[in-house]
Amino acid sequence: MREPLADQHSASTVQQVAAAIAAAVRGGHLAPGQRLTEAEFVRRFSVSRSSVREAFQRLAADGLLTFEPHRGVVVRQLSRKEVDNLFEVRGALEALAVGLGAPKFHADPQRLLALQNEMDRAVEANDMSGFSDLNRRFHAMFAETADNALLDETLGRLSNSIYWLQFRLLINRQQVFQSNAQHRLVVEAIIAGDAQAAQAAMREHVDTSRRLIQQLPDDHFASA
Known part of the structure; x- marks a missing residue:
């Protein structure tokens, strides 16, 4: 076509x-x-x-x-080790983005709260496709609000590397919906003005994704 x-x-x-x-x-x-x-x-x-x-x-x-x-x-097909390496770096950078963006969202939380409400509704509706898009927007919002072009660009490239893995995960794993509880922890910490707790929640959220992806069968990964 x-x-x-x-x-x-x-x-x-x-x-x-x-x-x-x-x-x-x-x-x-x-x-x-x-x-x-x-x-x-x-x-x-x-x-x-x-x-x-x-x-x-x-x-x-x-x-x-x-x-x-x-x-x-x-x-490209990643090895399991490459996935671990990628998520280790991604977790650190996403936490940095949250730390940089947290003061702005704390001062004006409406956009963040609105997106969280959309994710909640997608989970309630069992809308995996919609939730996937909202999840992408959630992470991108912090990278954009951090006002650091290099950070935003680097996180975009890291996300590209795992798009296909995330898609397979979203199709086959209902556990992805459970990650929305971790989104709320990030949001609640930001609203409370606790940037460190928000960063810790984001690191845990990213590592949860890593662990779920590593549960996929070996044929999803390149040889080490």
């Missing part, structure tokens, strides 16, 4: 192609280890080959794709 984005090579076109590929991985339409070809995405998006090539390079730098000898570009 053709999904035209633009008819010229530009930074915005490359960004759109990269975002579309990331969304396809996140949605489970592109599987770990699957080979991608430039020609396929040139046809799909009606863009130049150079735009697709640059999008591949950008996503490889982010850790979502990788270049393999004799195969070309494939959707």
Whole structure:
């Protein structure tokens, strides 16, 4: 199916192609280890080959794709150790984002409370797809509010690396809904003005995700 984005090579076109590929991985339409070809995405998006090539390079730098000898570009598959390493760094950075953003949310909590209410409603409605999107927005909100471009960019790249794992987790594991209680702990600590407790709750929340992902079967992971 053709999904035209633009008819010229530009930074915005490359960004759109990269975002579309990331969304396809996140949605489970592109599987770990699957080979991608430039020609396929040139046809799909009606863009130049150079735009697709640059999008591949950008996503490889982010850790979502990788270049393999004799195969070309494939959707990256992480080993269990790589997942542990990634979540260790992610937990520290997400806690930092919470610490930086907490004073602003404490002073004006309405946007944070509104998002938490949306997540609560998604859980009550058993809306896994909606909850997944809201969970992404919840984490992104702290990175954005921290007002640190490098932190925001780095967390975005780390999230790209585990999109497909999170998708499989959301489809197969109802335990993900239980993580909403940890969201509330973060929010409640911020409202109470306890940034340290909010950071600790976020670190625990991220590590819970790591533990759940590690419960997936071995065929979800690359060999060590």
